[in-house]
Amino acid sequence: MSAKTSSLSAHGLVAGYGSTPSINGVDLLVSPSTGAIGIIGRSGVGKTTLIKAMTGELKVRGGRVNFDGATVGRLGIRDKKRFGVAVRSVAQNGFSGLDSRQTVQKAIEGELTKARKAGRATGASAADVIAVMFLEPRFLPRTISSLSGGERQRLALAAALATRPDILLLDEPTTALDQSLKDAVSRRLAEIVEEDNIGLLVASHDLELINRLCPTVHVLDHGTFVETGSLQDLLTSPKHEATRDLATAFPEATGAFA
Ligand SMILES: Nc1ncnc2c1ncn2[C@@H]1O[C@H](COP(=O)(O)OP(=O)(O)OP(=O)(O)O)[C@@H](O)[C@H]1O
Ligand SMILES: [Mg+2]
Numbered sequence: 135m136s137a138k139t140s141s142l143s144a145h146g147l148v149a150g151y152g153s154t155p156s157i158n159g160v161d162l163l164v165s166p167s168t169g170a171i172g173i174i175g176r177s178g179v180g181k182t183t184l185i186k187a188m189t190g191e192l193k194v195r196g197g198r199v200n201f202d203g204a205t206v207g208r209l210g211i212r213d214k215k216r217f218g219v220a221v222r223s224v225a226q227n228g229f230s231g232l233d234s235r236q237t238v239q240k241a242i243e244g245e246l247t248k249a250r251k252a253g254r255a256t257g258a259s260a261a262d263v264i265a266v267m268f269l270e271p272r273f274l275p276r277t278i279s280s281l282s283g284g285e286r287q288r289l290a291l292a293a294a295l296a297t298r299p300d301i302l303l304l305d306e307p308t309t310a311l312d313q314s315l316k317d318a319v320s321r322r323l324a325e326i327v328e329e330d331n332i333g334l335l336v337a338s339h340d341l342e343l344i345n346r347l348c349p350t351v352h353v354l355d356h357g358t359f360v361e362t363g364s365l366q367d368l369l370t371s372p373k374h375e376a377t378r379d380l381a382t383a384f385p386e387a388t389g390a391f392a
Contacts, residue, residue: 138331140202140220140300141165142188148196149180149187155195156180157187158357162335164188164301170327170334172348172365174341174380179354181337182226185305188335189223219252222294223303224287232278232293238264239274241289245296254298266326267292268318283310288319295326301333308340320346341365341384353377 143163150156157180164171173181186192188199190206199206201217209217225231232241242260249255261271267288273281281289287310294302307323308316320343327334327347338344344351345365352359353368355376361368372378 138166138300138333140333141200142206142221142301142303142333143200144184144188144197145200146197147184147187147194147199149192149194150183156183156357159197160184160354160358162188162352162359164303164335165333166300166331168333169350170336170348172344172351173335173337173354174339174344174351174365174368175354175376176379177339180357181354182305184354185223185303185335185337188303189221190217216252219248219254219297220300221303222297222299222301224290224294224305224307226305226309232290234277234279236278237274238269238276238278238281238289241278241293242274242296245293249297252297256298258296263296264289264292266295266322268315268322284312284315287311288315291319291323298330299332302327302335304334304336304338306338306340307336308338308343316340316343323347341369353380 141163144160147160148155148158173184175181183192187194194207201209201221204213239260242263246260260274264273269285269288269292278286278289287307291307308319311319324346334347336344336347349364351363351365351368353361353374353376360374361377368377369381372381
């Protein structure tokens with residue numbers, strides 16, 4: 135296991151659209167040493183907004199996002215390159231910056247070149263990289279736009295993992311998958327995160343996924359984290375109204391933890 139030290143942190147983060155920012159004063163630390171962190175909350179509460187602000191995709195309106203102590207919006211060229219391979223995210227729609235006109239092979243080779251240039255190469259082939267997310271070699275010559283939603287979602291995960299990131303931010307990574315793939319992918323992610331010592335942040339409505347991957351879970355509501363704990367504790371004895379709403383909306387999940 136490599137000694138990874140990268141950290142991505144938010145300090146009093148304010149981000150969002152319009153006059154009332156969805157994220158309004160969030161403090162968060164994601165690093166290989168913190169253990170995986172889950173973010174739950176009702177639809178439209180700002181989970182995607184938070185992840186986009188953490189990756190620098192969305193401009194921060196207040197507070198700071200830091201990568202190894204430097205402000206993410208103001209990284210120099212070298213740090214930006216390092217950030218691009220060390221911090222990877224998979225967007226909710228599964229596209230994640232991949233050019234959908236490219237073939238799977240070309241897209242993954244691009245990721246492997248980035249990894250090599252950053253000194254993170256492992257000797258894995260494109261076929262090895264996609265196999266991690268249960269995609270067979272027959273997908274390599276396919277254009278990304280021809281993939282099904284679930285195939286594309288797994289490709290996006292495989293592409294993000296190809297640069298052997300220190301930090302991985304996942305926004306609803308399993309929405310397009312059937313139940314057996316959801317299970318297989320979440321198990322595989324858990325193994326990789328543990329073996330490669332990756333700092334993980336997952337935002338999802340999929341509580342089985344959150345439960346498997348994240349020992350610490352934050353409930354996002356009205357711009358901030360209103361409650362934090364293990365998913366089991368949050369759902370079985372919710373203290374905040376927003377957590378209570380989630381717990382009643384997922385009776386099967388509460389049952390699963392009973
Ligand atoms: N590009 C945009 N322009 C304007 N408003 C936006 C934009 N993207 C998101 N919003 C709004 O910001 C708020 C937070 O959206 P966000 O996508 O972060 O929610 P979410 O918690 O990820 O929801 P979901 O669980 O449905 O994915 C919502 O009210 C949404 O309508
Ligand atoms: Mg979202």
